Amino acid sequence: MTGFARLLRAEWTKFRTVRGWVLGLSAAAAATVLLGVLSATGTHTSCGGPSDVCPAVPKGPGGEAVDDKFFFVHRELAGNGEITARVTALTGRIRVPDADPGVRRVVPGVVPWAKAGIMVKDGTRQGSAYAALMVTGKHGVRMQHDFTHDTAGSPGGASRDAPRWLRLVRSGDTLTGHESADGRRWTRVGTARLDGLPATVRVGLFVTSPGDLRVTRGDLGGTVAAVRFTEATGVFDRVGVRAATPGGAVSGAAGTWRHDDVGATLEPDGAAHHPGGATESGGGFTVTGTGDIAPRLDGRTVEDTLTGVPTGLIVVIVVAAGFVTAEYRRGLIRTTLAAGPRRGRALAAKAAVIAGAAFAAGLGAGAVVPIGTRILRSNGNHVLPVTMFTEVRVVVGAAALLAVGAVLALALGSLFRRGAMAVTAAIALTVLPHVVATASVLPADAADWVLRLTPAAGFAVLQSVPEYPQVIGHYTPQGGYYPLEPWAGFAVFCGYAALALGLAAVLLRRRDA
Template sequence: MTTGTTTPYRSRRPTGRAGFPHLLRAEWTKFRTVRGWVLAMTAAAVVIVSLGLIFATGSHSSCSIGTVEVACPKPPTGPGGELVDDRFYFVHQSLAGDGGITVRLTSMTGIITYPPPNHDKIVSGLVPWAKTGVIVKDGTRQGSAYAAMMVTADHGVRMQYDYTHDTAGRPGRVSAASPRWLRLNRSGDTLTGYESADGTQWTQVGTTHLPRLPATVQIGLFVASPSDLTVEQSALGGSVGQARYTQATAVFDHVGLRGTTPGGQWSRDDIGADGQTDWQRYHRPSGVRESGGAYTVTGSGDIAPLTDGPPIERTLIGMLAGLIVMIVVAVMFMTAEYRRGLIHTTLIASPRRGRVLAAKAVVIGLVAFVAGVAATAITVPSGTRILRRGGAFPFPVSSLTELRVIVGTAALLAVAAVLALALGALFRRSVAAIITAIVVIVVPYVLAFASVLPDDVTRWLLRLTPAAGFAIQQSVPEYKQVIGNYAPSAGYYPLAPWAGFAVLCAYAALALGLAAHRLRRRDA
């Protein structure tokens, strides 16, 4: 009789059932051992940084006083740090503490200089966002905090404050037969706006809290009229905007002030005026006339966010070249398996083919993301500083928006690399996959911003193709209260940043699904 010990059974995972972490390590080893791929990804990051900084260094802006070239003044900055347009005619008095102003507005007329089709005469009319009404403002400094109740040419009564905020009231224009009463009250740091058709029954339009307002503010009447913008299709297919000088005139009566004001004479300021146009010199300058208790005020300009100037994403001009390099590497990472006949060995080691493709996607996506973050984290802040020193003032953005542009661009590169990898698995030929990836990702973007197609066509390209993902870079929003050329050729995307990025992700997911299906059915 023999005796002995029994060795307990130990389960061993067969090589063909390697876990996903093991697959990740294996695919990462494949990637890093090919020196050309590593160098190419490094070169892509270097290209993004170098081209972005070269662009910023070469961007200068200057102004002239007579024949002398001087640095351009920085545009005024609003309470939220945004660049603003703050130009209007202001008839005002000081208000200490709580109080308010009530007026009746009986007329609003204007002129537009040299509009199409012939650009040969000055016509009567108002641009849609010409505005006039009552305002409470922290002094006369451009960019200071304010709240205003107003009537606009085509957008009815509005309450606007601190440049970016807009609340709609009753629609319709003002006339002698249909006057508008406006009221703006201050109580502490709370500003409340009202409107009325008869001066008896009042409707509240909006309210806001402005803790930045000092104890003593300026209160009074204002008129502003933005430039008339005409957007025309260029010969190449894009759009070209032309802005012309405009002016508005409003007639106020029943002007009543409540609170501690010095009374007597009104102060008069053309806020933000930097001289007069030739038309103003020889025709009708901005100003105010008083007669029988009625005030006729004429002014130009706007009180709104500024939409002219380079956004921070402009520093990422080299991203397109870096993206093409990453597309080539991502495709080669997949097709090299077929070209060298290694795909059979890979699938024997891991029969679960979908997991092999997923591991490759994770590796190439992470490599592209890391390279993208490293490049954009250097380029965006450094490039914006260089632009400011050169007098080309980029739009200031919040820290969260800057982070979204930096990280979002890296995510865009990562998802685009995954999409290219999936195309490599579908076509299994490098040239076909690279060309397809460039055609669906890069070409629509180039067509949209090179002004070679009509804006309506490019909007659909940036909605329906993977190039929609570039919207993740947009840092400056559209403002409904600002007339602008919000077209792709001007840097605006038809989809919100994350919505556009979701379109790219959907394409990558679809391509991965199709690639996995084909990989399960056929090795090579």
């Protein structure tokens, strides 16, 4: 057995023979589970109506929750082919607060991600595979497919004086989008591969308009987000659908244009709430729609079941700091250093043992994720679906968060040699910044910087739903979004722990025991 292995065994023996330390980590796991279950149990959603059952959230081809609501003027296309259309206008309306009670106020305006364009879609079922080429309110021409994929084309909008020609070409499972200013010189925007696309699809014109997000400062600090209803209208002409012949040429495709308000919310009498519509005149179409075709951000997330992690981390910090400061308090540190004269290795062995024990406790606490999500769903909540890999990453990330927090607390305990000081410093560096940043206390920009620059950045590893550039959302810590990617934020936390442990090792070599 190597020298370091003997140190590990000795430190593990110390840890497991002190009942308070073992019970402490068990309490951390129990607190994480209990608080998560209590939070899930107290979270209810009611959609009203006689049955009080919320409609199912559509899922995209990748299994993610999606919004799939738009007005669709479409026809059938069998096999390969293409659709071409010219967009000559994109206008809209935005609902604003009423000046007088009972007086509805609507003002002209187009939200940045309003969309008018052409689409190839696997039927009209919500969540089915699609590729679309579009003109947007403020983001120019875009090609999007299967909700999460977005490719930029040229900037600018569409008008009668500066129309946009759009073309989608299907060849098997591959869709290619092209744009043109004059209908003669075409530029490729992007390509999408839709695996499993059926031989017969629906092709046509669509318009949609997501809500107008307004964020204001709250009375007690932080931000308040409100979404206003919007609708958009697109004007199309020069519309043509052509099917490929067996010889590879294209010919005009016959068929009847159908109108569908995909994903429309229905009133109790069956009528559509805020319906879209379309009119045809002289071969052109004027289409009005509302909603969005994008990943859905509205709903509970799997990390909502981990509300007890900060409390569990506090308990882990207390145990980890005591794992080293108890030896200073009782004078046993001399015995430890005598058994391992290379003091840095002795400290590393302590760090490895407490990190491993905290990680195991965190994995045990991870059982709250499947339990909590089941409770949330039983209470009528929409839990945004994630892949199995993402859910495992969140659970393992929570355990790793506790492990690194334990190492940081141990290092601070070695530096200060007093438990109270080490615990206070560790909580002030990790838990307190997280609470301040995620509560409605700081402005959003300040909260972002807190979660970039402090060890609390590590909590980003718990985020399951990413920020999507093509979706306007309340992407703030108060809304559950972190400024750094999950593993990037965790790396910041690890950097602080490594720095503290390195400094503790240096001082341990230089100071008397």
